[in-house]
Amino acid sequence: MFSRIATRSYATSSIVKVTASEFATPVSKLEVIVKNAGSKSNLKSGVSHLLSNFNFLNTTSKSGLRLKRESELLGGNYKSYVTRDDIVLETQFLQQDLPYFVNALGSVLTETSFKPHEFTEGVLLQSLHEAQLAESNNSFKSLEKLHELSFRKGLGSALYYDGLNDISLDEVKEFASKVYTRENIEIKATGVVEKDLNSFLESSPFVLLKSGSKLSTPVKEYTGYSARIKAHGNSVATIGIPIKLQDLASYETLAAFISYKFPNSLFTTVTSKVLTYEELIKFSVIMFSRIATRSYATSSIVKVTASEFATPVSKLEVIVKNAGSKSNLKSGVSHLLSNFNFLNTTSKSGLRLKRESELLGGNYKSYVTRDDIVLETQFLQQDLPYFVNALGSVLTETSFKPHEFTEGVLLQSLHEAQLAESNNSFKSLEKLHELSFRKGLGSALYYDGLNDISLDEVKEFASKVYTRENIEIKATGVVEKDLNSFLESSPFVLLKSGSKLSTPVKEYTGYSARIKAHGNSVATIGIPIKLQDLASYETLAAFISYKFPNSLFTTVTSKVLTYEGAALFYVSVESSSAEEVSILIKSIAKDLKSNSGLSKFTKAAEFKAYSQGSIVSSFSNVKDSLPISKVNYVAAGNTDVLPYADEL
Structure with a gap:
């Protein structure tokens, strides 16, 4: 159970700007953001990417290997990555190890050795590998070209180092000295007491940061241009428009309209969004406040766990306990039932539910695990009553239409199974469960079409598992009292009583x-x-x-x-x-x-x-x-x- 010290605090230490969210969680996080040092700032495309991949290597006080080993023993991790705007250094760790990771981050920024062999044998190869991996995806390739057409230089520069520019180690070092200055560094902290953080900063290598010029990159927009890229893989067509700050809300609404009118299908993905950048578009940050720490309760219908964070976006998870793949006498029944969720009910068609949810800005999904079936929704907090009703309707009023079963549920389930089975890691882990547990937890996670399962069998399974005894609700960003009230006047009241599910477990080794x-x-x-x-x-x-x-x-x-x-x-x-x-x-x-x-x-x-x-x-x-x-x-x-x- 987490307690919180303060809602949120914003302050600037005597060294760099600090933003601290003081949640007393076991795991803390620090992000060092080198503002405006991303790919847009490069005279030669790729310098930011190369500098980012130098982070956490050898410093004058510690080898990169030693840092890696010490961090792992403490349970922490770190990474560095480049965006179009910034370079970001990120660490996660147990809260008591804050001093160590403050020192580590400060050392990276002020004491990196920039060894020639690390550059030629590590940084260049790693950067080229990341670029090639990204370029193998036609969606990435298309978006890169769109940025180039829309902005040319700056935000139009390549995100990754592709090897086409001859960049020397001295150029990377010069860029580091320009961007790693007090004026360009911001720290975002989560699960950290701001006073402690500022104190540790004052006695860390962060004090060695020099002053310099605050970075900025001019932006100019271009429209009316196009490009064609012949490539293997999926076909991608992308339309883009560079926009101004004052039009942000309107284009966010246009993106929602496109997503609503052109939904994804089984084999086609439509993405509609607004990407925001520093000099082109700025947006306000919504400050979150919290009503209560955490509460656990049971309504008169089902078990409820509510985390009452007053956030704009709320989340409900309905967990059908022990109804996962382990509970199937015929492998695949749970998967089929999960894919029936959010289709037609006696009170509303699946298409109407989808359209209404999209207009409200919400989303939902259903998936199966070895233990459970999970129905999950996210939505604006004021729309809690609608989504409580929708979830209750799924559990108590699903129509189980024959044509939905044969034309939709079976095909969707087979597609998901085939997609998973194309991955040898998944295939190996599935077989390992079968060897280790045989039945129950050893049953196949997905429906593979080898078992002849009828619609009546899926309906019978639903009537067995969708009962009061087997349903739990986890809520985030929801006031528990309100949730219980809405449950009492929703289709959840139609849930019948039944037997609490359980599946015996027996283990096997040596196979x-x-x-x-x-x-x-x-x-x-x-x-x-x-x-x-x-x-x-x-x-x-x-x-x-x-x-x-x-x-x-x-x-x-x-x-x-x-x-x-x-x-x-x-x-x-x-x-x-x-x-x-x-x-x-x-x-x-x-x-x-x-x-x-x-x-x-x-x-x-x-x-x-x-x-x-x-x-x-x-x-x-x-x-x-x-x-x-x-x-x-x-x-x-x-x-x-x-x-x-x-x-x-």
């Missing part, structure tokens, strides 16, 4: 599977675990993440998935190189079997758990080592190269 498939190779090790061992395995996951960091082309994922009454620890390695996957997964398997010294990774585990909403309440009794003899193993991709289970 393996191999899946030959196109795409990246993935090797995954998993262990089903008891909830009492959760903290220890969260720490083991942090240890693996620390010892086996991601590289440019290889991803190592180590985490614990928690479910109702069970959990699954897993480590996966993914790369285009099956040889690289094989080497890493063997090393990881060896370290899993001989793990020790886990207690020093508790802070890293604590940070990860808090930031991911884990149910772990304490890490005080973490075991220093975990006896691991048998695991489950899945190899997916190039199985001619990936090792067998007995080779780990």
Whole structure:
């Protein structure tokens, strides 16, 4: 449960401008924004991108590797990225480690070494890789060209370094000395006491920041131009208009009109929005105030959890507990039912609901997890009654029309399943659940068309799970008293009583599977675990993440998935190189079997758990080592190269 010290405070330290949101949360965040140092400020396109990728490398006081390792042990993380307006350095960490990360950020801005080998062997290659990755997406490519047509220079400059300009290390250093000054730095802090932050700033490398000129970039707009780009991949057509501040509200409304009139379809995406930039368009920031810290209550109908933050945008989640894929006698029923949500009801057509919601500025979605079915809506706070009624109507009045089932729900569900199955990481994790739990949590998450499921079976399942005992509501930005009042006069009152759902869990270890498939190779090790061992395995996951960091082309994922009454620890390695996957997964398997010294990774585990909403309440009794003899193993991709289970 979070408490808050103050609503929001704005202040400027004696060094740089500081904006602090003093929410007492376990995880804090600092953003250092180098104002107007983004791609628009470059005489040579790409300088900002290169400078951004130099951040968090070697400094005169600490190597980049040491900073990375120390941050990981503290459970924190950091990143640097470039926008058209700014360069942003961002860190997240446990609140008590604020002094360390203030010092780290200050050191980056004032003490970066700019080593030649880091530039040629790291920064240039990383920047080119990011540019190539972005350019492989035709939507990005189209938007880049649109900016060039609309602004030419400045905001029209390329966002990323593409290698076409010959940029030297000296040019990057010169740019850093120009932009890393007191006048251009702003700090945004969340979960931090402003007084403490200012105090730590005064005794950190931030005091070494020099004074300089405040940056600005002139903007000139152009219209009536076009470009055509022949490329592989999806086709994209984009229309754009550079606009003035005084017309912002009107164009936001026009964007909403376009989104309303031309909704997305199964295979086509229509995006309509206004992008705002510093010198071209400024907009006011809405200040949030909070009514109450947090409240938990149960209405006379269903269980309600309400977080009463007075924000303009509210959120409701209806969680149908234990109605997820684990509850299906036939795999896919939960997925099909989830895709029936928000279609026709006896009181309103699905199209009318969609149009009304869009006109109110709201949105909704339904999705299935292994545990639950979740219906989620976001809307302006004053429209709470409408969306309470809409959610209640979905649960109690859905029509289950035969044509919607055959022409919509089945096709949509198959499409989602095929999309997920095209990813070998998903495929591997699905198989790992099957090996670890067999039925229940081991059932397929999505409907794959292999089971013959009738409309009557979906309706029967809905009548079983859409009952008062199985429904929970989580609300954000909603006054609990109002919510309970609206529930009492909504279709939620039509919910019938029934049995509380539960699914037995049994764990299995020592099994393996191999899946030959196109795409990246993935090797995954998993262990089903008891909830009492959760903290220890969260720490083991942090240890693996620390010892086996991601590289440019290889991803190592180590985490614990928690479910109702069970959990699954897993480590996966993914790369285009099956040889690289094989080497890493063997090393990881060896370290899993001989793990020790886990207690020093508790802070890293604590940070990860808090930031991911884990149910772990304490890490005080973490075991220093975990006896691991048998695991489950899945190899997916190039199985001619990936090792067998007995080779780990």
